[in-house]
Amino acid sequence: MSRVCAVARRRGVACVVSGFAAAFAASALWLEPGPALAFGEDVALQPEPPAAEAPPARKARRRAKPAAREKRVEAPSPDRPLFAVISIGNQSISIYNHNGLVERSMVSTGMPGHPTPEGMFTIIGRERMHHSNLYSNAPMPFMQRITWSGVAMHLGVVPGHPASHGCIRLPGGFASKLWGLTRIGERVVISPHEVAPTEISHPSLPSPKMQIEAAAEPATDGATVSDASEPKLLDPRKFADRLIVKAAADTAAAAQAAKDADAAIAGARQNVARAAADLRAAEAAQASAKSKAEAAAKSFETARTAAERPAVASATPETAPVSDGKAEAAKEAAAVAKTSAEAALAEATTQLDAAKAASAARAAEFSDAVRRSKEATLAVAAASKAEKDARLRTTPISVLVSKKDRKVYVRQGLTPLFEAPATIRDPEMALGSHLFIATATENGGKDLKWSVVSLPARYAEARSERRKKGLVEERSISRGPASSPAEALDRIEIAQDVRDRIAERLWLGGSLIVSDQPPSVETGAVGTDLTVKLR
Structure with a gap:
């Protein structure tokens, strides 16, 4: 082929044979359906090639004035919610909302032996670029999952007949467009034949319950907000938004309460430790004072006995008064020591009682802090659950x-x-x-x-x-x-x-x-x- 081109160039003829052959071969490869593939398996996912157009003459391009750039107008987003109806018989997908048909495209579903399931499904997962974990990491752009067993809508070859292993293949342009339209939670119906939605009104169809939003509380000066003076009715979605705000505030407040309770536990634990040390010191002081009081009492009893003992017979009348005087002095000194020891014991006992009361109070404070911490933890869990449920309501x-x-x-x-x-x-x-x-x-x-x-x-x-x-x-x-x-x-x-x-x-x-x-x-x-x- 290169030799033919060389001859053609010498004759001044453009060599387009090889380019045409290459384009033809590429088109043939694209249109070749190849083996049908299942969820996560399309290995020939390429955008459809644009139609070939002859380039304008070079001179014409030079002389042409640049055209005014047109302002791109974005198509308005269709009213939500959307839902999809896929017809296996027609190999088509139709997107609807309450106004009727929104978009429509051809698709390729499962071939015989690997059928696409029929029924009522939901978009349960989306990935802009998914790779198969079953078929050599094959790319699956704009993947929208409808079952966890391996069925999804995604960009793929659409030859005009069933050719997949169960997935719904979408043309390139439509796959990206559908990706921008749909959301998780929207319904997908797969039917053996073409079916279309119809409007219906029936008393057995459920109706939303409107919730009452309480009126605003009066201001501190007694005035009230005029537009909030009467209860308002909220639809379930707006009510859910209110619940989210309230639950988020409750979660934050409960988290702060839990933080404060944990800090209170740390302070109470230190107070308990100090109170325990004070109690041990008071117990030691009281034990020492008691021992001293008992010793003083014993000394006093000895001195008193000695003072009351009769004079020794051998003693002369001149020495008896002297001996009696010493015994009385010892008795009085022992009495003073006993009184002082008893006072010290009373003081130590008072301090011990105070230390016991302080220790019990610190222990109670610690227990209360632990209780409040547990309650705050439960409140955090409850508020978090309420917030999760409120978001679920949306x-x-x-x-x-x-x-x-x-x-x-x-x-x-x-x-x-x-x-x-x-x-x-x-x-x-x-x-x-x-x-x-x-x-x-x-x-x-x-x-x-x-x-x-x-x-x-x-x-x-x-x-x-x-x-x-x-x-x-x-x-x-x-x-x-x-x-x-x-x-x-x-x-x-x-x-x-x-x-x-x-x-x-x-x-x-x-x-x-x-x-x-x-x-x-x-x-x-x-x-x-x-x-x-x-x-």
Whole structure:
């Protein structure tokens, strides 16, 4: 080829053969679907090549005046929340909000033998640049995870037919655009055929509970703020924001109280040590004073006995008075010493009692400081938990009513909240699988507008697959066609206290699934949403 080019150059002909061949080869490589890949596996993730354009003539470029730079106008962000509907049959993805279709693109789903699961899922993780840990560290730009078992939406080759090992491949431009639109917690529906959401209004759909914000307290001069003189109604999201502020303040106050309590413990511990030393000194002083008092008392008794003893018979009358005088003097001196020792003992005993009282007081102060420290630690934990729960309230709530389990499951922020019994009327009849999403507000922000997406039943196919595999039916297949969304809502009964607990946290983006199916195995303990799989 280089020899041909050389000849062409000598003849003044541009050599474009090799460039055209290289471009053709690159295009062929890009369009070649290659082996289908699963989550974390696309190894040919490249942006689609732009269409080749002939460069303008050099002279024309020189003569052309620079065109005025157009001001770039950013497209307005669509109203939230968004939700996605993927059609395996049409190999397409459609993004909706309460106004209808927002964006649409072709996709490539799982090929036969490696199908993309059908059902109702949620975006549970996002990474701008993810690398597969299964397939040679393959890049997966703009990855949005919908299951932890290995299914995600991400940039990849989109040949116009199913070609992956289960993931949903997105074209380059759309993958980056979708990344900027969606958020964790938004719903993704994967259907075997094209389905579209419809608006629905039904008395059984939950309504948000408006919370009362207390009026402001009067100012110190007796005046009140006019716009806060009456209670205000807050929707669950605004109420959650208030709870976050309060919980954050409570957490800070509890943390400061815990810090102060720890400092008080350190000071009380030093006071206890000093009081203990003072008590030991007082005990030693009292013991010494007691010993001296006892010795003085003994000396006095000896002197008194000597003074009262009769004069010795051999003594002459002239010496007897002298002996009696010395004994009396010794007695008086012993009495004085005894009185002084008793006074010293009394003083030492008083000081010992004071030291004991001080020691007991310091011990009580230490115990109180320890108690306050424990209470402050518990208050920190409680305030932190309250703040975490308040932040959880700002995320979409998810509810699943399962005919199979006769239960209602409630989660928020990919975290389980509670479960409760549910009653389904006519349980032998098919309920279907319906996803209701709160997409907008109405009635001045006091009520919600709902959209619903219903998936086609796959009971016959599921029965056939289990028969082929030789599996025993775990449950009877429901009879008849699936209920419409309104009929499904008519057939479910949930206790009022459960509805109230849901209403306290329900706001935009909240969803309700009514299905014959139980939560799928994709619904893990934490970090996943309530998921229903039909295949």
